[in-house]
Amino acid sequence: MKSATVSALALSTVLFSASAVFAQELATKDRIGLADAAKTLVVRLTNDSPNNSDPAIAEGYQKLFVEFIKKHPDWKLQMQFMSSDIGTEQAKMLEQAKAGNAPDCAAVDSFVLSQFMVNHVLADFTPYFSKEEVADLFPFIRDGITDKDKTIRAWWWDTDLRVLYRNKSVVSDAPKTWDDLKKAALASTKEGMEGVLFNGGRWEGTTFDWLANYWALGGKLVDDSGKPVFGEGENKEKFLKALNYFKDLVDSGAAPKRVTTIANYDDMNAAAAAATTALFIGGNWQYAQLKTTLDPDEFKNWTFSPIPGPTADQKSTGTGGWTVASFSKDKEKIEMCANLARDVYMGPANALQQQLPTRKSLFDKYEVFSTEANKTFANALVDGQARPGVPIYPEISNQIQIMMGDVLSGTKKPEEALDAAFSAAMEAYKRL
Amino acid sequence: MSPIAIEADSPPQSRTFMRRFAGAPLPWIMPVIVVIGIFYLYPVIDVFRLSFTNATLIGENQQYTFGSITNALSSPQLPDILWATLIFVGGSVIGQQILGLAVAVTVIRGEKRGLFGTTILRTTALVAWVVPGIAGGIIWQMLFSEAPYGALNSILRLMHMPTVAWLSDPAMAPWSTLISNIWRGTAFSMVVMYAALKSIDPSLYEAAEVDGATASQQFFFVTLPQLRAAILVNMILITIQTVNTFDAIITLTGGGPGRATEVISLYVFNIVFRNYDLSGGSVLSVLMLIISLGLAFVYASFLPKEEEQ
Numbered sequence: 001m002k003s004a005t006v007s008a009l010a011l012s013t014v015l016f017s018a019s020a021v022f023a024q025e026l027a028t029k030d031r032i033g034l035a036d037a038a039k040t041l042v043v044r045l046t047n048d049s050p051n052n053s054d055p056a057i058a059e060g061y062q063k064l065f066v067e068f069i070k071k072h073p074d075w076k077l078q079m080q081f082m083s084s085d086i087g088t089e090q091a092k093m094l095e096q097a098k099a100g101n102a103p104d105c106a107a108v109d110s111f112v113l114s115q116f117m118v119n120h121v122l123a124d125f126t127p128y129f130s131k132e133e134v135a136d137l138f139p140f141i142r143d144g145i146t147d148k149d150k151t152i153r154a155w156w157w158d159t160d161l162r163v164l165y166r167n168k169s170v171v172s173d174a175p176k177t178w179d180d181l182k183k184a185a186l187a188s189t190k191e192g193m194e195g196v197l198f199n200g201g202r203w204e205g206t207t208f209d210w211l212a213n214y215w216a217l218g219g220k221l222v223d224d225s226g227k228p229v230f231g232e233g234e235n236k237e238k239f240l241k242a243l244n245y246f247k248d249l250v251d252s253g254a255a256p257k258r259v260t261t262i263a264n265y266d267d268m269n270a271a272a273a274a275a276t277t278a279l280f281i282g283g284n285w286q287y288a289q290l291k292t293t294l295d296p297d298e299f300k301n302w303t304f305s306p307i308p309g310p311t312a313d314q315k316s317t318g319t320g321g322w323t324v325a326s327f328s329k330d331k332e333k334i335e336m337c338a339n340l341a342r343d344v345y346m347g348p349a350n351a352l353q354q355q356l357p358t359r360k361s362l363f364d365k366y367e368v369f370s371t372e373a374n375k376t377f378a379n380a381l382v383d384g385q386a387r388p389g390v391p392i393y394p395e396i397s398n399q400i401q402i403m404m405g406d407v408l409s410g411t412k413k414p415e416e417a418l419d420a421a422f423s424a425a426m427e428a429y430k431r432l
Numbered sequence: 433m434s435p436i437a438i439e440a441d442s443p444p445q446s447r448t449f450m451r452r453f454a455g456a457p458l459p460w461i462m463p464v465i466v467v468i469g470i471f472y473l474y475p476v477i478d479v480f481r482l483s484f485t486n487a488t489l490i491g492e493n494q495q496y497t498f499g500s501i502t503n504a505l506s507s508p509q510l511p512d513i514l515w516a517t518l519i520f521v522g523g524s525v526i527g528q529q530i531l532g533l534a535v536a537v538t539v540i541r542g543e544k545r546g547l548f549g550t551t552i553l554r555t556t557a558l559v560a561w562v563v564p565g566i567a568g569g570i571i572w573q574m575l576f577s578e579a580p581y582g583a584l585n586s587i588l589r590l591m592h593m594p595t596v597a598w599l600s601d602p603a604m605a606p607w608s609t610l611i612s613n614i615w616r617g618t619a620f621s622m623v624v625m626y627a628a629l630k631s632i633d634p635s636l637y638e639a640a641e642v643d644g645a646t647a648s649q650q651f652f653f654v655t656l657p658q659l660r661a662a663i664l665v666n667m668i669l670i671t672i673q674t675v676n677t678f679d680a681i682i683t684l685t686g687g688g689p690g691r692a693t694e695v696i697s698l699y700v701f702n703i704v705f706r707n708y709d710l711s712g713g714s715v716l717s718v719l720m721l722i723i724s725l726g727l728a729f730v731y732a733s734f735l736p737k738e739e740e741q
Contacts (some may be wrong), residue, residue: 091705094488115490115708137491202686258578260689261599267579276580391490393710400708405689411602412690424509428707431503432487 026066032192033069033076041336044093044106045078048158048322048349051081060352064344071343075336082107087204087394097121102327105337109322110144110156111204114389122153123326128338129155133346136359140386145323154325155341158355160283161317161377162209163304165268165290169365170278174305175314178213178245185254188278194256196249197271197280200408201263204220207337207397208387210404213242215316215385216309219250226390228429229273231422241310243407243414250408260408269293272302281307284377288354302375306380318380321358356381472510476721482714489708500711505719506654509691509699517675519606519697520613524674525667527614531622532666533659537640537651539622540629561619569683572612573599576684599685602692607680609693616680617673628662629655664735668728696720 025034045051050065052058069075080103082089090112096102097417099121108116115332116122125145129152134142164175175181185196198317199205211221219238223229230239232394236292250256262268265286271277273293284304291299308317324341350357352365357375363369363378387393399421406412412420453459483501487494504510528660535557542550563571573582576598585595598608632655640650656663678697681687687694687702696716704713 088701088705090487091708094708098489118491125522200689202688220464256578257600259596259600260577261685270581271579274579274581395707398702401686401688401691403603403693409600409602409689409692420508427503428709431486431709431712432490 002045016152020050020228023247026069027062030079031076032065032079032133034073035075035076037076039075039332039336040074040078040294041105041333041340042078042103043337043340044082046322047105048083048107048345048353048355049079049081049082049163050301051079060345061349064348064352068343069341070258072336072339074098076341094119097219097327098252104328104330104333105324105326105340108154108323108325110159111387111389111393113144113154113156113323113325115391116325117147117153117389118391121327123328123334125334125338125341127156128335129342133343133359136361138358138360138381138384140319140384141321141358144301144386144389145196152159154322154323154347155338156321157341157345158350158353159283159319159321159358159381159384160356161319161380162212162281162283162307163317163380164307165272165280165286165302165304167272167275167278167301169301174303175279175308177308178310181308182249182252182254185249185279186252189253191278193279194258194271194277195254197268197277198246198255198259199262199264199265199281199402200246200259201261201407202401203263204397204401205263205265206404207400208320210242210246211387211401212307212316212318212385213245213309214239215318216307216314217242221396222388222390222392225332226388226392228392228396228422230396231418231425236418236422239418240414243418245310247407247414257409260405285353285355287373287377304376306383315383316385317380318381319381319386321355353417367406391432392425392429396425399425479714479717482711483718485711487710487714489704489710494711501715504715506710511695512691513694513699516606516691516693517697519672520610520677520681520693520695521671523610524613524617524677525670527610528617528621528670529663529666531614531618532623533625533663535618535622536625537655539626554626557619557622557689559619560616563616565616565677565679566683568612568616569680572608572615572680573684576608577666592628600689602689605685605689605692609684612680612684613674613677617670620671620673624666624669625659628659632658660734661736664731668731671727671731672724675720696723 019197032050047053048061050058050062051166052061054258064431070075086109086201090109093102093106093108094112094115097116098121102121108122127366134152137145137156138159145152145154145156147153164181166174166184170191170193173184173185175184181196189195192303199209214221217238219230219235219242221228221230229235246255250257250259252407265282268277268282269278269286269289275298287304290302293304306315307317324337324345326337328334328337346359347357347362347365349355350362351368354368354374356374357363357366357369363374368374369378387397403412406417407414440714484496484498485494486497486500535553539550539554542553560568577583578585578595578600579584582598584598588595597604599605636654636658637650640654645653676697678695678701681693681695681698682701685693687698697720700713700716700720703709703716
């Protein structure tokens with residue numbers, strides 16, 4: 001009996017060790033799949049991968065990737081990871097793609113997808129996604145991944161939106177208009193708070209979060225040909241109105257001057273954790289972050305609502321997200337990349353990270369999206385607007401960031417700053 | 433092992449090769465020339481070439497033109513950018529030089545008197561130098577934070593002093609970036625000055641003391657003249673280093689608010705990676721090279737000649 005127990009223990013130890021060794025071989029830090037697999041797919045990803053800083057999410061991705069590679073045993077994924085400087089990473093990847101040295105499969109930020117499209121460096125994904133899957137996409141997602149000749153050039157797997165977060169114990173009712181928000185923010189300052197916080201520093205978030213106000217007025221950044229139009233005619237009036245709204249928030253004290261230094265959504269989480277603000281404009285993903293950051297009692301006080309518009313019925317919100325695209329010319333690799341987009345990202349990754357899917361049906365498929373919060377986010381996508389998929393957009397954004405700093409810090413008057421931004425954007429447009 | 437011994441140990445073919453090229457330096461330094469040519473010279477030549485084109489990161493057909501040069505140099509933003517750069521570089525060079533020298537003199541004097549803590553002081557200063565630019569930017573971002581829980585402003589509040597808009601005030605932000613860069617670069621100057629101070633002949637101080645020179649007279653009439661070469665070399669190095677600095681600024685302010693802290697290296701970065709304008713970025717890179725080389729030549733002209741030494 002004793003020897004049988006010892007033998008069983010020894011056998012189970014051997015089996016356990018063998019499976020551990022096998023697991024190690026199948027997933028290393030920079031490789032998924034067996035080292036001696038015949039085919040290799042070079043994959044470059046963001047933190048939406050086993051490289052995530054949250055160990056639980058990293059482990060979740062590791063499992064998804066291992067499951068995926070088990071279905072394709074003759075392949076291995078050679079993993080590369082991007083730094084958090086997304087703009088630079090994407091620009092470098094574009095240059096690599098033009099030189100023919102890009103990875104076979106990579107994460108491409110949705111707002112720079114057009115730059116890759118105009119350079120004709122993206123492989124054709126059309127054969128690998130069914131008509132039903134494509135039809136199920138939100139219209140702005142479908143438009144974003146399709147080029148002029150209706151070819152699908154990437155698979156946009158997650159989206160997000162901006163909302164107004166508020167501490168109910170300080171601001172009981174959701175502000176619905178710009179005036180409501182100003183009044184609520186001013187009232188919060190009387191309770192020792194900083195007022196409403198939003199991105200105002202030199203980074204993409206500043207442009208994108210503010211654009212909701214401009215879009216709510218019906219403003220356009222570019223015309224149908226991709227030429228900047230935000231500084232002329234009716235668009236200029238709307239632009240100035242939305243810009244003056246933010247300026248007034250700062251001048252009146254409804255927002256602190258330090259917003260010009262905020263260039264990170266984490267700053268808003270920090271202020272919420274320190275209980276120094278009761279209102280901030282942030283992304284939907286921050287709801288889960290607040291839940292893990294705040295004490296349960298404190299978290300109960302926090303809720304969110306749509307970003308206020310100039311009037312209660314004029315609403316808009318920015319929607320972004322990531323795509324998976326292939327730069328390869330090898331059909332097998334393109335198909336493998338499309339499989340990765342479908343099997344790992346389109347659904348499973350959404351559920352893992354609670355990042356909003358780009359297909360309506362996936363909201364019903366995964367239980368995590370049945371929570372009140374996620375249902376509200378999903379409904380708010382109706383007012384969602386994506387950044388224009390044109391090559392000039394990054395420079396327009398850069399100019400708006402500069403303009404916002406100049407206006408909110410009082411260096412330039414709004415019209416002067418807008419004229420300078422528009423003139424610089426037009427100069428850049430001529431050079432493209 | 434002597435060359436003769438090597439030759440004796442080498443096979444006959446190798447010996448013939450060595451004898452043939454014994455008096456010719458070119459074959460021996462050719463590998464270095466090739467490596468430097470590929471990794472250093474080629475990119476510089478390519479930047480010069482690109483500045484005469486209209487190349488963009490997203491364009492396909494590039495043509496040769498002078499348009500990029502005139503566009504980049506006539507940009508209305510350039511004077512403000514150059515002014516921000518001048519303040520940043522000038523302030524950094526002066527600040528790092530003075531503080532580096534002060535720390536080095538303190539360390540040397542502390543060592544002479546066997547004081548406790550000189551090694552700790554030296555190491556502490558070096559830590560700032562070891563910290564990567566981006567990490568330094570994050571550290572100073574936390575210190576300068578204007579949130580109610582920001583480090584420096586909290587100290588000011590405790591002392592019942594008015595808080596400072598370190599980063600949100602366009603007039604203050606350039607000085608804040610300057611402070612962070614001086615903090616980071618002081619250690620390098622300290623190392624250079626420390627080595628130079630150690631090499632000064634002690635008999636010069638003994639002679640000065642015999643002549644009745646005070647400590648400040650010894651510093652101004654013995655130490656500083658003896659450090660002239662080290663100071664000028666250090667200035668060349670930190671000028672070039674600071675002109676190229678953008679990682680700390682991009683983390684600390686991103687160049688804002690507006691363009692208040694956008695120095696030329698960050699401007700080039702934005703032009704290439706935000707605007708995708710490869711030719712414009714190349715023109716400005718050449719301008720940066722000219723500025724750095726020009727300043728280096730100016731400093732170098734003040735270096736003591738061989739006969740002066």
